[in-house]
Amino acid sequence: MQGSLIDTLARQGVTRRAFLKYCATLASMMALPPAAGRAMAEAMAAAKRPSVIWLPFQECTGCTESITRSHSPTLEGMIFDMISLDYQETLMAAAGHQAEEALRHAMKENAGKYLLIVDGSIPLGQDGAYSCIGGRSNVDLLKEAAQGAAAVIAVGTCASFGGIPKANPNPTGAVSVSDLVQDKPVVNIPGCPPIPVVMTGVLAHYLTFGSLPELDDKKRPKSFFGETIHDRCYRRPFYDQGKFARTFDDEGARQGWCLFELGCKGPVTHNACATVKWNGGTSWPVESGHGCLGCSEPDFWDGGGFYKALSVPADPLKFVAASSVVGAGVGAAVGFANRASKNAARSAHETTTLADLEK
Ligand code: SF4
Ligand code: SF4
Structure with missing residues (x-):
């Protein structure tokens, strides 16, 4: 019927x-x-x-x-x-x-x-x-x-x-x-x-x-x-603050920091995982502690390694050190550098494609 x-x-x-x-x-x-x-x-x-x-x-x-x-x-x-x-x-x-x-x-x-x-x-x-x-x-x-x-x-x-x-x-x-x-x-x-x-x-x-x-x-x-995984990722505030897990079991990983340095391809991957999630909205890979592999982009399998970080390290603190800004002004400088580095890193990452990683 x-x-x-x-x-x-x-x-x-x-x-x-x-x-x-x-x-x-x-x-x-x-x-x-x-x-x-x-x-x-x-x-x-x-x-x-x-x-x-x-x-x-x-x-x-x-x-x-x-x-x-x-x-x-x-x-x-x-x-x-x-x-x-x-x-x-x-x-x-x-x-x-x-x-x-x-x-x-x-x-x-x-x-x-x-x-x-x-x-x-x-x-x-x-x-x-x-x-x-x-x-x-x-x-x-x-x-x-x-x-x-x-x-x-x-x-x-x-x-x-x-x-x-x-x-x-x-x-x-x-x-x-x-x-x-x-x-x-x-x-x-x-x-x-x-x-x-x-x-x-x-x-x-x-x-x-x-x-x-x-x-x-x-x-x-x-x-x-229309948006990248990175645009809507709940770990994004840590990325913006330069807080990155360096291994899968370090303190940063335990604190839920950004997985960029562990190879997360979220900044160049367009998909809705961060908002729709998986298994009836239960969780999604980044929430489970693993970086995005970029699976919804062309050539993701040849993209240069799932655990290799994208080309430009997004570490505002390195940016500060490189600028020799230390001492009393460091707080303000970190804030400025965070914003500058965030914008630079964002534009660098978001114009990097998986194909670029092959070069
Ligand atoms: S790099 Fe990955 S883990 Fe970090 S904020 Fe972007 S999508 Fe989330
Ligand atoms: S690898 Fe694929 S399924 Fe996993 S978070 Fe990235 S786009 Fe979503």
Whole structure:
């Protein structure tokens, strides 16, 4: 039996009020005006379920795990009741010829209208032979499915930028979805794995407004990737004061100081982990004591070492020493140097990319 989304949610114990609250939160996360929350709820509740075809290519299934196992039961999980997930090898019951038939049928019935989700990179080496499904290469499958799609959503860093399969020396000749699909709108939702609510947000935006959200220059939704991890990190005050943990078990680490010197890539990584967090908002890597690896940026695996600090040390005290400002004026100088160093370090770090680290 298929009713409205509200009916489905009610059967799963979710009240209308909770759903409205969820939509309002989602709208606010996406930097939409306050009225958009209600519009989103109404549109999602009434929307005709669009056909979604999900193709997994050269990947580890971590993206699917992230989205389906976030925390259960979830609105993010239930939101899939809004779409008709017509093909997803990991989740569907069908296999073999039945599965291939389901894919063909979904593409034919919904030509020009379905959303195509892809996780994993696409290997081009050996004519695509490194990754085949039902005897067909990933590149063939992608080109065919993209042709009839209204839009393509690349989920995870592998689909968005090539990810780990593309890391040096890229033995399979892996490329991203955008490298191959240039005549359709493509949204990248990078992350290794990606944050589930970003995926839900993109789908909700499409259902509500019939369009994709605003994207940045790397085709990522600006509302989730518009700021760096560093911009919103709760350890940022320590960075600004020049208080850095030097090892994972020193006093600085125990005091929760900034992990910059332990290799944190937060200053050059655009993602929403610091605000949305993981595991139902329980925590996130920096809160658990480990620096950000930069997993939502291109080439993060080749970025020069997870435990190597970014190029310019952000230590205001070194700045003071170098300026020979000591004695009575040191308090004011530290304050000044903190600000000067903060600005210099900030501009240096925030214009440093992971690619720069390779140089
Ligand atoms: S460098 Fe890392 S730990 Fe330090 S404030 Fe920035 S994001 Fe947080
Ligand atoms: S904190 Fe950094 S490495 Fe960890 S999931 Fe977020 S973007 Fe990826």
